[in-house]
Amino acid sequence: MKRKTINRLISKKGNVTVTWVLTLPLFMFFLLFLGSMATAWIGHAHSIGTADAVSLAVTKKMDGWVQRERAIRMEVIARRNGDKVPGDPGYIDPYQYLLGTEAKKEAFLKSVVDKYSNEIQAIAREYAEKNDNEQSSGTVIFSKGGRVEVIAETPYEPLLFQEAFPYDRVKGTGVGPKRYYLEWIPDSSTKKVRY
Numbered sequence: 001m002k003r004k005t006i007n008r009l010i011s012k013k014g015n016v017t018v019t020w021v022l023t024l025p026l027f028m029f030f031l032l033f034l035g036s037m038a039t040a041w042i043g044h045a046h047s048i049g050t051a052d053a054v055s056l057a058v059t060k061k062m063d064g065w066v067q068r069e070r071a072i073r074m075e076v077i078a079r080r081n082g083d084k085v086p087g088d089p090g091y092i093d094p095y096q097y098l099l100g101t102e103a104k105k106e107a108f109l110k111s112v113v114d115k116y117s118n119e120i121q122a123i124a125r126e127y128a129e130k131n132d133n134e135q136s137s138g139t140v141i142f143s144k145g146g147r148v149e150v151i152a153e154t155p156y157e158p159l160l161f162q163e164a165f166p167y168d169r170v171k172g173t174g175v176g177p178k179r180y181y182l183e184w185i186p187d188s189s190t191k192k193v194r195y
Contacts, residue, residue, distance in 0.1 A: 040158070
């Protein structure tokens with residue numbers, strides 16, 4: 001029975017054309033599906049590049065801000081000491097006062113992030129634009145294993161079944177170089193800044 005049907009399709013004129021026309025929508029559907037996947041893949045790669053650039057830039061700026069804030073705050077404490085030297089009654093050790101415990105280190109670093117959060121957002125937007133990703137948004141996370149982690153989001157517009165995709169953004173993650181001071185914020189209490 002099957003053989004007769006196949007022979008009929010092959011032997012009659014125009015059946016190849018009809019078969020080709022009937023399968024054309026399937027091919028179009030498949031190509032649109034591949035196009036949607038390629039768009040997501042390209043968006044993901046673009047997000048990763050943006051996240052890497054932002055994390056490097058923020059880490060570099062944080063190096064300067066942490067050093068500056070530490071120097072300023074220690075100088076204020078040293079001025080309070082006046083002419084007192086270590087061992088005198090009432091002398092306050094600037095390092096111990098500012099960074100003497102893990103809790104003080106964490107509080108210091110979180111205060112630096114809070115103070116410069118507007119600058120962090122501006123740097124993140126600037127480097128997103130430099131990577132041709134003006135529509136990018138995301139989160140800068142302090143600290144994941146002593147590093148600045150950035151989750152960049154890029155708009156995603158699939159070619160097929162736009163209503164079926166619950167997410168309208170493709171995410172990519174990048175991390176900057178490891179810094180000793182970023183380990184002061186434990187992974188359990190990360191500090192986040194949206195841009």
